Amino acid sequence: MIFIGSRQVTVPGAMFWRVYRFPRYRLISLPTPLEKAENLGRRLGIELYVKRDDVMELALGGNKARKLEYILGDALAKGCDTLITIGAYHSNHARLTAAAARKAGLDVHLVLTPPGSPEPQGNLLLDMLLGAEIHYASSEEEATSMMEEIASRLKERGRNPYIIPVGGSSPYGVLGYAAAALEIMQQLRSMGVEPGYIVHASGTGTTQAGLILGLKLLGAEVEVVGIGISRPLREARERVSRLVGEAAKLLGVDVGLEPEEIVIMDDYKFGGYAKITREVVETMKLAARVEGLILDPVYTAKALYGLMDLASKGYFEKGAVVFIHTGGTPIPFQKADIITKYL
Ligand SMILES: Cc1ncc(COP(=O)(O)O)c(C=O)c1O
Numbered sequence: 058m059i060f061i062g063s064r065q066v067t068v069p070g071a072m073f074w075r076v077y078r079f080p081r082y083r084l085i086s087l088p089t090p091l092e093k094a095e096n097l098g099r100r101l102g103i104e105l106y107v108k109r110d111d112v113m114e115l116a117l118g119g120n121k122a123r124k125l126e127y128i129l130g131d132a133l134a135k136g137c138d139t140l141i142t143i144g145a146y147h148s149n150h151a152r153l154t155a156a157a158a159r160k161a162g163l164d165v166h167l168v169l170t171p172p173g174s175p176e177p178q179g180n181l182l183l184d185m186l187l188g189a190e191i192h193y194a195s196s197e198e199e200a201t202s203m204m205e206e207i208a209s210r211l212k213e214r215g216r217n218p219y220i221i222p223v224g225g226s227s228p229y230g231v232l233g234y235a236a237a238a239l240e241i242m243q244q245l246r247s248m249g250v251e252p253g254y255i256v257h258a259s260g261t262g263t264t265q266a267g268l269i270l271g272l273k274l275l276g277a278e279v280e281v282v283g284i285g286i287s288r289p290l291r292e293a294r295e296r297v298s299r300l301v302g303e304a305a306k307l308l309g310v311d312v313g314l315e316p317e318e319i320v321i322m323d324d325y326k327f328g329g330y331a332k333i334t335r336e337v338v339e340t341m342k343l344a345a346r347v348e349g350l351i352l353d354p355v356y357t358a359k360a361l362y363g364l365m366d367l368a369s370k371g372y373f374e375k376g377a378v379v380f381i382h383t384g385g386t387p388i389p390f391q392k393a394d395i396i397t398k399y400l
Pocket residue numbers: 119120149150224258259260261262263264265356357383384385
């Protein structure tokens with residue numbers, strides 16, 4: 058860290074710059090805003106900031122756009138002409154993959170779960186507008202093997218497909234949030250804020266792995282607190298640890314963490330992935346009514362609930378807290394029937 062006038066500035070170390078050696082296809086303008094949540098912070102008795110990764114110009118934005126910049130960089134460097142990925146029928150990752158493919162002039166196949174004919178709303182409606190070829194599978198495992206089958210069929214026809222694992226969980230996806238770590242630290246430093254924690258919804262673990270890796274390369278002592286929203290704790294920690302290792306290997310740096318060192322809070326799933334209860338909707342209402350902040354009921358509302366509960370237990374004693382709004386803007390429209398039950 059150095060000082061310019063009275064302002065602290067985060068200067069990346071030599072290892073960090075390796076992140077920028079990888080091809081990146083520009084999808085969004087950065088930095089995204091970092092705003093102080095005065096009202097909510099006061100209520101919780103903490104200094105709270107919100108990193109607005111829901112504010113991006115690509116198809117309503119979200120954390121997947123950062124990952125896709127590096128994933129597309131790799132796909133285009135390999136001469137690929139079609140993206141294939143999987144997700145739930147309300148998947149933000151599927152929507153942003155479709156949008157990124159279109160922006161780069163590529164074809165796109167999405168394998169969504171579960172089958173049936175869900176109402177074309179929210180992300181699914183946007184997938185259709187984007188003209189993605191949509192296939193259905195009944196589980197993540199089945200969807201994963203369907204991706205392989207689609208890729209083989211395309212190769213037989215002389216195409217060059219690129220498979221993106223669930224949620225963009227590849228080492229290239231991790232690089233997107235390693236780069237975001239520097240962006241966040243620079244914004245905080247220029248505001249004169251001493252951060253203690255970054256809190257966000259953790260699903261495939263890619264966002265968390267990127268933040269951890271980026272902060273390590275910067276030598277920043279900030280705790281990354283993932284709020285688990287889908288996978289069992291052990292699997293979630295192992296995924297983050299594996300992704301940190303894979304991305305570190307890609308960068309040629311010596312960073313590794315044991316699964317037990319990864320901080321993931323497991324008490325805020327409210328019955329499991331995409332299960333929506335009264336508490337989840339109450340959190341959406343609170344964020345909207347106190348900060349004018351729109352959350353989604355699958356990821357960001359559960360993450361904020363976790364943050365608020367931890368604050369009430371005095372968890373955040375080391376410094377300011379940054380909540381990453383990871384996106385999900387279309388999901389409330391897709392889940393309107395459940396949300397309106399608790400309004
Ligand atoms: C809005 C939102 N927040 C958080 C996540 C979780 O991110 P990650 O898969 O990188 O853990 C996702 C991904 O599914 C998401 O769409």
